[in-house]
Amino acid sequence: MDALGVGSRGVVDVYSLSNYTFGTKRARGEKDATAAERLLRMRAQYEKEGKRRSVGAICMVSQHRTPHVLLLQITPTSFKLPGGRLRAGEGDVEGLARKMRNKLQPERDDGLEQYEFDIGDQVATWYRTSYEPQMYPYLPAHITKPKEEYRMFVAHLPEKCYFAVPKNLKLLAVPLFELYGNPGKYGAEIASIPHLLSRYRLNLE
Amino acid sequence: MDALGVGSRGVVDVYSLSNYTFGTKRARGEKDATAAERLLRMRAQYEKEGKRRSVGAICMVSQHRTPHVLLLQITPTSFKLPGGRLRAGEGDVEGLARKMRNKLQPERDDGLEQYEFDIGDQVATWYRTSYEPQMYPYLPAHITKPKEEYRMFVAHLPEKCYFAVPKNLKLLAVPLFELYGNPGKYGAEIASIPHLLSRYRLNLE
Numbered sequence: 453m454d455a456l457g458v459g460s461r462g463v464v465d466v467y468s469l470s471n472y473t474f475g476t477k478r479a480r481g482e483k484d485a486t487a488a489e490r491l492l493r494m495r496a497q498y499e500k501e502g503k504r505r506s507v508g509a510i511c512m513v514s515q516h517r518t519p520h521v522l523l524l525q526i527t528p529t530s531f532k533l534p535g536g537r538l539r540a541g542e543g544d545v546e547g548l549a550r551k552m553r554n555k556l557q558p559e560r561d562d563g564l565e566q567y568e569f570d571i572g573d574q575v576a577t578w579y580r581t582s583y584e585p586q587m588y589p590y591l592p593a594h595i596t597k598p599k600e601e602y603r604m605f606v607a608h609l610p611e612k613c614y615f616a617v618p619k620n621l622k623l624l625a626v627p628l629f630e631l632y633g634n635p636g637k638y639g640a641e642i643a644s645i646p647h648l649l650s651r652y653r654l655n656l657e
Numbered sequence: 658m659d660a661l662g663v664g665s666r667g668v669v670d671v672y673s674l675s676n677y678t679f680g681t682k683r684a685r686g687e688k689d690a691t692a693a694e695r696l697l698r699m700r701a702q703y704e705k706e707g708k709r710r711s712v713g714a715i716c717m718v719s720q721h722r723t724p725h726v727l728l729l730q731i732t733p734t735s736f737k738l739p740g741g742r743l744r745a746g747e748g749d750v751e752g753l754a755r756k757m758r759n760k761l762q763p764e765r766d767d768g769l770e771q772y773e774f775d776i777g778d779q780v781a782t783w784y785r786t787s788y789e790p791q792m793y794p795y796l797p798a799h800i801t802k803p804k805e806e807y808r809m810f811v812a813h814l815p816e817k818c819y820f821a822v823p824k825n826l827k828l829l830a831v832p833l834f835e836l837y838g839n840p841g842k843y844g845a846e847i848a849s850i851p852h853l854l855s856r857y858r859l860n861l862e
Contacts, residue, residue, distance in 0.1 A: 517798070518798045519795065573856075574856050575856055576852060576855045576856055577855045577856055588834075588851075589837065589855035590724065590833045590851050590855060592834060593722070593723045593832075593834070627798075628795045629793075629795070629798070632795070633845075640838075644849070644852040647781060647794045647849040647852050648852060649794075649795070650781045650782045650783065650794035651778075651779050651780055651781055651782055
């Protein structure tokens with residue numbers, strides 16, 4: 453345990469947004485037009501496969517020496533972290549790496565440099581108890597069978613890289629102060645990111 | 658790194674409230690009658706000693722198989738974690754242990770069994786940027802000299818022990834679901850505890 457008490461990963465190096473380049477790739481992955489459709493699909497999946505396990509990555513960049521989090525904007529009013537549902541039997545880190553390739557990394561046949569994100573600590577677990585948008589950062593009393601368990605990880609970005617963003621999504625860099633205290637706009641999970649990161653020393657470029 | 662990705666301390670053993678016994682000891686330590694007086698005193702201290710460094714401990718007990726956090730109630734509307742201000746040059750863990758002895762442990766001459774709390778991971782850092790009640794879980798842009806830095810730690814309780822609570826304070830066990838989404842009552846720091854603990858597996862008795 454180091455001085456920060458968070459093991460060997462108490463520091464996150466955060467590089468300038470200007471280090472990164474951004475392009476697009478083919479649309480993908482958004483199966484539902486509305487939140488209601490998504491919840492209906494989750495119910496059908498639960499009946500077939502049991503609890504949904506999903507993961508998300510907190511990727512940070514620095515702008516004006518202020519930490520920003522990369523968010524994918526799905527619709528004008530909905531945001532999510534890069535990530536998604538794990539396959540049956542798939543490990544958290546393995547599945548998150550697959551989802552990041554799908555959502556942010558260049559295609560293998562693009563001729564662009566390939567790279568991996570370095571997945572760090574798990575920083576939160578959220579539970580969905582019913583087919584509602586709301587999740588909780590604890591398993592509420594009397595809930596023995598949550599419908600979904602969603603784990604958030606810190607991802608350590610390469611110093612420079614090329615992000616290939618599916619055409620149907622927008623990639624935004626949102627400052628921590630904009631997320632803080634703003635669950636109405638970003639949802640409780642994303643609005644809690646400032647709390648979850650506060651134990652780290654952010655080494656801002 | 659274990660499967661939870663939080664180092665060797667991914668689990669917190671949480672024992673039943675009924676394991677613990679509670680008594681009182683002499684009043685102590687609340688130097689200010691009001692929040693305004695406290696902020697004025699902080700300003701005077703800052704001018705003399707520089708940035709205030711303070712620490713708090715998240716202690717958990719289980720009741721009805723639901724995790725509860727121990728809070729000290731100062732007035733009917735103000736709550737805090739056991740902890741307080743560090744002395745000049747004092748380490749976080751050393752100072753927090755001193756504060757816990759002061760606030761929760763029996764006096765050495767009480768004839769009661771002595772014990773130590775096992776201070777675990779740091780889970781958050783909060784910054785006070787001005788002499789206002791509000792703190793932030795990040796250092797806001799353009800703030801180079803915060804007035805206070807407050808670090809929150811997980812404390813691992815002994816399986817059984819005797820808590821000696823100063824007569825001027827009340828010790829409460831408050832369930833996570835009561836804290837969640839309730840910064841108006843408990844303050845942003847305490848209301849964030851459910852998020853901060855969510856990455857741990859709570860081993861509830």
